Amino acid sequence: MTLAPDGTLATTTPGLVVEAVSHAFGPEPVLAKISFALPAGKVGCLIGPSGCGKSTLLAMIGGLVQPDQGRIVHGFARPAFAFQDPCLLPWRDARKNIAFGLKALPMRASERLARADALLRVVGLSEDDGDKFPHALSGGMRQRVALARALAIEPDLLLLDEPFSALDVGLRRQMQALVQRLIDARGLTTVLVTHDLAEAVRMADRVFVLSPRPAHVAAMHDIAVPHAARDDGFVHAEVGRLLADPATAAALSVEPESPR
Numbered sequence: 061m062t063l064a065p066d067g068t069l070a071t072t073t074p075g076l077v078v079e080a081v082s083h084a085f086g087p088e089p090v091l092a093k094i095s096f097a098l099p100a101g102k103v104g105c106l107i108g109p110s111g112c113g114k115s116t117l118l119a120m121i122g123g124l125v126q127p128d129q130g131r132i133v134h135g136f137a138r139p140a141f142a143f144q145d146p147c148l149l150p151w152r153d154a155r156k157n158i159a160f161g162l163k164a165l166p167m168r169a170s171e172r173l174a175r176a177d178a179l180l181r182v183v184g185l186s187e188d189d190g191d192k193f194p195h196a197l198s199g200g201m202r203q204r205v206a207l208a209r210a211l212a213i214e215p216d217l218l219l220l221d222e223p224f225s226a227l228d229v230g231l232r233r234q235m236q237a238l239v240q241r242l243i244d245a246r247g248l249t250t251v252l253v254t255h256d257l258a259e260a261v262r263m264a265d266r267v268f269v270l271s272p273r274p275a276h277v278a279a280m281h282d283i284a285v286p287h288a289a290r291d292d293g294f295v296h297a298e299v300g301r302l303l304a305d306p307a308t309a310a311a312l313s314v315e316p317e318s319p320r
C-alpha cells in the first residue's frame with residue numbers, strides 16, 4: 061500500500077498508510093492532515109518539537125486512539141508498544157513481567173514462562189536477572205525487560221515511544237544496536253518516536269519530520285544506507301544533510317546547516 065501524490069491509496073503492497081489524519085483534544089488542534097506511508101519491514105521515525113503530537117499519532121497507529129478525521133490503514137494484527145517509562149509491574153519479577161502479556165493467549169503457564177526465559181536471553185539478560193523484581197534492576201535492564209515483554213506477543217508492528225531517552229549515552233547506543241538487530245532479524249515494521257535526529261538517522265529507513273502543533277509532515281527523508289554501514293561519521297554527516305533542508309530545520313527550530 062502506498063500513498064499516491066493526490067493523497068489516495070495506490071497499489072496493495074502491505075505496509076502502513078496514514079491518510080489525512082487530523083485530531084484535536086477539546087478545542088486544541090493537535091494533528092492537521094498528517095499523511096505518510098511506510099512500507100512493511102521498514103523503520104519509520106517520527107521526530108518533531110515537544111508536544112506536537114508524536115505520541116498521539118503513535119497511539120493512533122496502534123489503535124489506542126481514533127482520529128477525528130482521516131484514517132490509518134495497515135494489515136498488522138499484533139502491534140506492541142514500548143515506552144520511555146518501562147511500566148513494569150513492581151510485584152512481579154522480570155520473567156513474569158515478560159510473560160504477563162501472554163496471559164490473554166491460550167498458553168499454559170509453563171509455556172509462557174519458557175517463552176519469557178528465551179526472551180531474557182534475546183535481550184541480553186540472564187536467568188538470574190529473570191528472578192529479580194523491577195526495583196532491583198538498573199534502568200537499562202528494566203528497558204530490556206520492557207522490550208522483551210513487547211516482543212513476547214511476537215508482534216508484527218513495533219511501536220516505540222522514546223524508549224531510549226532516559227538512558228545515558230553509552231547505554232542508549234547499546235539499546236539502539238540491540239533493537240536494530242532484533243528489528244532486522246525479524247523484519248519488523250517499526251515506528252519510533254524520538255527527539256534525537258542522530259537516533260533517527262541511525263535507525264530509520266524513513267524519517268518523518270513533524271511541524272509544531274497542529275502538526276503536519278514538514279519533511280520526509282529516506283535513508284538508504286544499510287544500518288550496519290551507519291557509523292558515527294555517516295550519522296554526523298547525514299544529520300547535517302537533513303538540517304540543511306530549511307523545512308526540517310524550521311520544524312526542529314534550528315538554524316539550517318550551510319551546505320558542506
Ligand SMILES: Nc1ncnc2c1ncn2[C@@H]1O[C@H](COP(=O)(O)OP(=O)(O)OP(=O)(O)O)[C@@H](O)[C@H]1O
Nearest residue numbers: 085086090108109110111112113114115116117255
Ligand atoms: N488524552 C489527552 N487529553 C488531552 N490532551 C492531550 C491528551 N494526550 C495528549 N494531549 C495533548 O496533545 C498534545 C500532544 O501531545 P503528545 O504527547 O502527543 O505530543 P508529543 O509530541 O509526543 O510530546 P513530547 O515530545 O513532549 O513527548 C499536547 O498538548 C498534550 O498535552
